[in-house]
Amino acid sequence: MAVAVSRDLKVHMLEDVNATKLVDRQQALRAAIQKGEPKCLGVTQLMLGLMVMSYSIPLHLTEVTEVVRLLVPWWSGLAFLTAGISGIILDKHCNMKILGTCLMTSVVSAVLSVVAVVLYSVDLIRNPEVPCVKLPYDSCDDQYYAVKLSRGVKWSLCVFTLAETVVSLVLCGLLFKRRHSFAQYNMLTQAVPSSTQSTDPLN
DSSP: OOEEEOTTOOEEEOOOHHHHHHHHHHHHHHHHHHHTOHHHHHHHHHHHHHHHHHHTGGGGGSOOOHHHHTTHHHHHHHHHHHHHHHHHHHHHSOOHHHHHHHHHHHHHHHHHHHHHHHHHHHHHHHSOOOOOOEEGGGEEOHHHHHHHHHHHHHHHHHHHHHHHHHHHHHHHHHHHHHHHHTGGGTTOOSOOOOSOEEEOTTO
16 A cells, blocks of 8 residues: 655555555456346246245145155255345345355255256156046046146156256356456455545644
8 A cells, every 4th residue: 555645744545556456356246247147047046946845735735756755846945045045145245255155056056956857857757647547427536636746746846947957057157257257356355445545643
């Protein structure tokens, strides 16, 4: 930091060129993050997490399979919610620490969504549709409709989870690119003074 002393013995703290550059880079980081629109992607993740958890409720009223036993919609939905909330927070408070947290939650969300898709696929293969057993009045038995409802819900959850995988991977790519661009500022957590200050040693 540059210092100048005037004839009346007043000390003037001059503006630091490095501090100005740092503030400019911090503002550039904020602009770059907001350009990637993490808030929109975070809201998308949040909505997908809520949809997965709410759509899974009918599964508890039908035949209990591996997806229900392992609580796949619940832990995958919570992962989506966490990633979405961190994306929304990042849009409001842009700094490297929150960016790293958002990147980590998005990576976890992407990994868990891939695991969930695999579990949904395995469950659908292991539990095929059952044949319709005709009852009076030309209607099928309850087992047929229960399995059909269960498979329909699982297909919907699988589609939502695939969408979440894509959103998480897109957000991971954007955040990783921004973090790499501003990696040299990762350790700086405090704002630096950018205005000229003066002090009077005689007072």
